[in-house]
Amino acid sequence: MLSLVIILLIVTIVIICRWYLSYVHSSLYWCWDNGNEEKRIFIDTDNISFPENFLWGTAAASYQCEGPGDKVPVASNWSQWEPAGIKHGQRCGMAVDHYHRYKEDTQLMRTLGCNAYRFSLAWDKIEPIEGQYDKDILAHYHDELKELHRQSIIPMITFHHFVHPLWFEQRSAFLNSSNIETFVRFVIDMFREFEDECHMWCTINEPEVYVSGGYFNGVFPPGHKSQANEASLVLQHLLQAHVEIYDNIKKIARQPEQHSIGIVKDIFQFDPWNPLNPLDIYASRILDHGMNGCILDFFRTGSLKWTMPGSIHRTYVNLRAPYTNDFIGLNYYSHFLIRFNLFKQPPFEILHRQDDSGSSLMTDMPYALYPEGLYRACVRLKNELPRIPIYITENGIADRYDDRRHLFLRRYLYALSRAINEAHCDIRGYFYWSLIDNFEWAEGYHMKFGLYHVDLQTQERTLRDGAKYFQYVIQKHREKYEKKNL
Template sequence: MSADEKTFPRDFTFGVATSAYQVEGGIENDWAEWERAGRLKEPHTRCGRAVDHWNRYEEDYGLAVDVGASAFRVSLEWARIEPERGRFDGAALEAYRERLLRMKARGLRPVVTLHHFTHPTWFHRETPWHTPASVDAFRAYVRACAPLLKGLEALLISLNEPMVVLLGGYLQGLLPPGFADGPKTMAALENMVRAHVAAREELQAVLGRVELGISQNMLCFTPDRWWHPLDHAAVRLGAHAYNHAFHEALVTGKLRVTMPGLASTRAEIPQARGSCEFIGVNYYSRAHLRFLPRYPFLAFQFRDRLGRGLTDIGWEDYPEGFGEILRETKRYGLPVWVTENGIDDRGGQRRPHFLHRHLEQVLAARAQGVDVRGYLYWSLLDNFEWLEGWGPRFGLYHVDFDTLERRPTPACAYFRAVAQGRRLIAPEALEAQPSAAR
């Protein structure tokens, strides 16, 4: 890369990401119920106090500022705000408002997610996603939240990784609510698109102009057997359904999903057309797909065919796929935000190189005409990692889960150097400087 190709523009945003349940602590919701039912990989694992961000938020804002971040992604916890259907907790709303104001005062642009995987305990019983009542429930929740966003100029995300929620919770039964039902999956998908539209209407009514999108987990898919035509077909269908169907619905108003033998849908949702201002990309890895002649018809695996070593959670380290995904988003003609990208690196030594290779892909995509506006690293802190519990460590800051002490990993110095210098540098160059251990 030339010197110009290694430079980020002054208005490019470097930030960090979190979600409420994973960091705040003290939340009673559907995930807390899932844990008590023993549904995690380690059945006795509990999120509990998480990493106590609810009480340590000022400290954590300071950590974000110290690594050069100018944006901080958080989520609002629906279960705090509406613990019982129709009863909104004014104290919780005021507390979130105060936290967001303090964030902005520290020079951090709020990136606010309205739904990040979790639901109030009543939701799946009274208004599950496969019923139309879910749209009304989400509308009422967003209507209650909209006033606390006034004056923040926040980047807004209605739904985080809706396809993960649907495939995990509705098709595979691995996440709440634990269904394994194709027709319900497709009904829930359509309702989540409609819920995004409803959220947009409520936000615009209070805020006027909004910058609203979704945050979509996007995998780079490749055929497990390069010579097998059905593996190639699985990649085409899987990439469209998983990576693009939801965003296409928000851009065109047409929802199209084809998963032969599992679930499919065709729906016209005119109100969804043009209902997002940006494309949110969460990227972590590449997956190899293999067609199977019987149910579930598809095998999904992470492989280390390039010999780089899988990450500690078992995913392939494949930055080239990040570039592919970013280039694919060009089809939408919208700005792109990397709303999550990170590595489970329990030793802490791989992360600077991971950041370098992935930020290199951001610059390459920008050079090819992709309007990438910002990069949010997942995550600021080590935290509770859903079904995996407390094993994975994605944080720029290492957290001692007993004492909750936050300590910088080597990636902090690297992230800071790039974010403040607006220039991509090799980790080796920073490691050679005595100050790099700051």
């Protein structure tokens, strides 16, 4: 009798576990038709719609695309980091010379149908010597903004996108609390400079990526590895700077209600490799909290609580924080599967799901194509930061051979449409990363994100075939509302 009870118990546990795994799988992965299913399943990725005043744009960072301009290259934290910190020993150099070709590149945006452009100001070029602003560089940005407006493209400016002057880095950058004031001063001066030409502002791009790259992985300057205590302090200072920037701009703006200010948050989901393994679950939750949860909690509650095994627990409270985002910029690319591994340091590894789609659904970074995650990230922001509008400030694919970009765009835009129309997320724009190929940070020039291919020898721009779906969607969106308004 006891044996029968044990057998029934085991069978019950197995059935429950299989049901749970099936439930988890169905909640994380949609049934795409990849051509290998026993029963054909078809998701109509053309069944999409977006709000009438939706912004369609591309995104870029000054360092990655501009080049030095007309002057001798100035020193920054990234120029010092090269070439030793870059794969294949590359230097950014002239990049893709967007500095001189901004009119041509703006016309490329119009050719795609875009009506918005997100870019960053080059702090390193604007203030190469502390306290001395380069008037020629400021004049250049005025000219670029005028060109954007001339071609009916709405600018969105980012104040800090990973790069700052070398003098700031030599003073320990955001590791030193006294430098917060220096950064805020620069931002306020730039707001005053361009207040009449721009009304959408991103304070800091991906603070957790800056932190993890510079103080965990060591693939970003300053290249410190496994420095959890430094990382948490830098994160605190970045969030503190955001709050101070928001409050100061709103105080000094002539018409504060016309200016929208937000931080840009990257979300990579950290999912357990085995949803039944408590160690995988624990490791994934620790990582998610350190990279995502603690920041979202800060903007929801005003309290930052950062924890990581083996490091100090850091707490920072600023009750102004929940009121310092007119929007949230969401950068989304993919997700990670986390497996606990005691024999690694730190004790986990990042894996990718193997299914019957094969390796073709990996990007070159390598990240998995995971459009479901864009939907999940939007819903998470809606739930954790309700009533704050969302802009997708980055989303794109590294695809050297341009054989997955079309599929990427179809699926991710479909996921975005579902987030808007089914989950009722207040998403107001989508910025593809990036318009043209550029210098992809530690990866150098080998990662091809651009809708336009760039020949680095001739600087010639060529529209990629995989990008034409993006152009098609924008065109259909515009035609839909033109007919509606006739």
